[in-house]
Amino acid sequence: MxxxxxxxxxxxxxxxxxxxxxxxxxxxxxxxxxxxxxxxxxxxxxxxxxxxxxxxxxxxxxxxxxxxxxxxxxxxxxxxxxxxxxxxxxxxxxxxxxxxxxxxxxxxxxxxxxxxxxxxxxxxxxxxxxxxxxxxxxxxxxxxxxxxxxxxxxxxxxxxxxxxxxxxxxxxxxxxxxxxxxxxxxxxxxxxxxxxxxxxxxxxxxxxxxxxxxxLHKNLEESIKELIQAIKDTFKKEGNVIIPAFAVGRTQDLLYILNKSVRQGILEPIDVYLDSPLAEEATRIYLSHPELFDDEALREMRHPNRSSIKLHFIKSVEESKKLNTINSKAVIIAGSGMCQGGRIIYHLYHNIYREQCSIIFAGFQAKGTLGRKIVDGEKEVLILGKMLPVKAKIYTIGGFSAxxxxxxxxxxxxxxxxxxxxxxxxxxxxxxxxxxxxxxxxxxxxxxxxxxxxxxxxx
Ligand SMILES: [Zn+2]
Ligand SMILES: [Zn+2]
Missing domain, CATH: 3.60.15.10 (Ribonuclease Z/Hydroxyacylglutathione hydrolase-like)
Structure with missing residues (x-):
């Protein structure tokens, strides 16, 4: 023993x-x-x-x-x-x-x-x-x-x-x-x-x-240029820009980049609708952790020139539905990031068939998701039970990847x-x-x- x-x-x-x-x-x-x-x-x-x-x-x-x-x-x-x-x-x-x-x-x-x-x-x-x-x-x-x-x-x-x-x-x-x-x-x-x-x-x-x-991703500077150009071109055509985005991470990056672009004078103070209560809360949590920011973000936060985008936080479903009556010059950011549900579905439904509009993908789209189908160039997609032609311009901007x-x-x-x-x-x-x-x-x-x-x- x-x-x-x-x-x-x-x-x-x-x-x-x-x-x-x-x-x-x-x-x-x-x-x-x-x-x-x-x-x-x-x-x-x-x-x-x-x-x-x-x-x-x-x-x-x-x-x-x-x-x-x-x-x-x-x-x-x-x-x-x-x-x-x-x-x-x-x-x-x-x-x-x-x-x-x-x-x-x-x-x-x-x-x-x-x-x-x-x-x-x-x-x-x-x-x-x-x-x-x-x-x-x-x-x-x-x-x-x-x-x-x-x-x-x-x-x-x-x-x-x-x-x-x-x-x-x-x-x-x-x-x-x-x-x-x-x-x-x-x-x-x-x-x-x-x-x-x-x-x-x-x-x-x-x-x-x-x-x-x-x-290989494009570098960030090129991707920012591409994003700004996509917004300007779409607004010129009197369309909306729809951006499916993960509520945590990508949304904050995009808001940061758009704000910085306005401050630098390369973008007008455009209307941006953040149609995601989760993304709004996540943004608040980001702002409560400046110790995790890099030097550039800290400088940006403290910059004396405070010009920025006109950011609208959309809370209720009713407010979200009202966005569907806007025909042009709105940037709408909503989840889910891969278009597998969430409020983005309604914005795609109302904009994807319009050639004046653009859909900008800034994050990974897994196989089998609606996002992936659009990114892969399908001509028609099923949204809310209806087959819709994909006429909006589709952008995939890899440089914003997390x-x-x-x-x-x-x-x-x-x-x-x-x-x-x-x-x-x-x-x-x-x-x-x-x-x-x-x-x-x-x-x-x-x-x-x-x-x-x-x-x-x-x-
Ligand atoms: Zn992750
Ligand atoms: Zn992961």
């Missing part, structure tokens, strides 16, 4: 056991969820919503793990494809702490309730969770600012600024001289408002996003001075394959492309 005990003890002292299981964002861009098992500790990283049409059913299936057995949850940022199933975890017995940055916690307080509202509006057969589950989840959150270390049973956890949306983080986990990094979503260098992403300098294992791993492009991702990797084994996630299958080749050619790092429900022993 004693011999057995000593043998077991020595075994654990020498070979500690680690594995990563992949539950989502595998060969797809949504549903991020990974389980890191270190000896007997279960650390869940992310618990996001699947948003592609053909994967939404997965949100309603039982978790492929027992939420009661999770010892710690770490959340990289507030976007729903990373966070929205957290209340479902709580509903199914999660009792442990949930670690996020302070700004992510602030954003979750509005986003999780909005996610529930969307479920209610869409008349789902079954709701994923209720208000009580959200309140309980929020109470379980403990915040960890960037660069501070949390010690959890001998495991060190640290957040680095990922520069993607307010509060977004890359997670660095250290145990017994091994470093495991989860990139979260990585932002662009030189993005508006936020500081640039901070890459880790060492990693033995890295779970890496690849959303735009096959593409995601690093291929070269920016490779630059981020360059900062890592060790030779990590990489697990590529959060990308479409063909993108992951191309990005894997780019990494292998440039760095000769070993790369895996995990399937859903696959497990890798590491350590």
């Amino acid at each position: 004693l011999y057995k005990f000593i043998k077991k003890y020595i075994f654990y002292a020498i070979i500690y056991f680690m594995k990563i299981q992949f539950f989502g964002a595998t060969k797809t861009v949504t549903g991020s969820c990974f389980l890191l098992e270190i000896e007997k500790q279960n650390i869940l990283i992310e618990c996001g919503l699947f948003q592609e049409n053909d994967k939404e059913f997965l949100n309603y299936e039982p978790f492929p793990f027992n939420p009661r057995k999770i010892d710690l949850v770490i959340l990289t940022h507030a976007h729903l494809d990373h966070s929205a199933l957290i209340p479902k975890l709580v509903k199914e017995g999660l009792r442990c702490r949930i670690i996020t940055t302070p700004a992510t916690k602030d954003l979750l307080e509005i986003m999780l309730f909005d996610a529930l509202k969307v479920q209610k509006n869409e008349n789902h057969k079954q709701l994923l969770y209720d208000e009580e589950n959200i309140y309980k989840a929020l109470k379980q959150i403990e915040t960890l600012p960037y660069q501070k270390t949390l010690n959890f049973n001998g495991i060190s956890i640290r957040f680095l600024d990922a520069g993607h949306i307010l509060g977004s983080a890359t997670v660095e986990i250290k145990i017994n001289n091994k470093t495991i990094v989860f990139s979260g979503d990585i932002g662009r260098t030189g993005n508006p408002i936020l500081k640039d992403p901070i890459p880790p300098t060492e990693a033995d294992y890295l779970v890496l996003e690849s959303t735009y791993g096959n593409r 995601h690093a492009d291929r070269d920016e991702l490779l630059e981020w990797l360059k900062a890592i001075k060790t030779k990590p084994e990489i697990f590529i996630v959060h990308g479409e299958p063909e993108v992951i394959d191309i990005f894997k080749k780019s990494i292998e050619e440039r760095f000769n790092f070993r790369c895996h492309c995990p399937e859903r429900l696959s497990t890798y022993e590491i350590g």
